[in-house]
Amino acid sequence: MPQYSLAEDPSIILDIPGKNDTKKSREAAIEKLLEMMDAGEVDIDLKDGFGPDELILIKTPVKQGASHPQEKTEETDTIAQAVQVLTQFATLRQKVEELRPAAQEARTQIDLLFEGNVSVEQIQQIKEGLKSLKGFAQNNIQLREALPEAEEARKTLDEAMATAAIEKAAIEKAAIKKATEANR
Secondary structure, three states: EEEEEOOOOOOEEEEEOOOOOHHHHHHHHHHHHHHHHOOOOOOOOOOOOHHHHHHHOOOOOOOOOOOOOOHHHHHHHHHHHHHHHHHHHHHHHHHHHHHHHHHHHHHHHHHHHHHHOOOOHHHHHHHHHHHHHHHHHHHHHHHHHHHHHHHHHHHHHHHHHHHHHHHHHHHHHHHHHHHHHHHO
């Protein structure tokens, strides 16, 4: 099953049924991306347009001697999912931070409602501010709810990085040992 990603957002993974990277698979990936964008599942700006040739084919290499290729695929899927969770968390965090100033301003204006003289224009401004406050509050709640899953995703990536470092050290050690033996 070919998998594709985008240079603009590598966390987006498009799984397409089939065995090989074909023109038809790439077109199906573009269709899937457009559906995800229309559904609001991904937020990406493709200013200059986008075509099938710009998709990045994700290759999952199987190491020599790997006895469990299925296990490697599951690890890769777990890592891709962790990246996606963290990307969504970052997007929520960004929305909260963008909405915070307007929400704080709206909160200070609410007190005007309880004072004696308030103009119709001020009330209208307060109502508009309440919309910002509502958006901030909803996104902030979603951010707090997403935090435990994001922390788990961070741990998953930390473990993957540690595993990669251990594997790299083992490869370097083997190379040094081989070079040392060759010099004898």
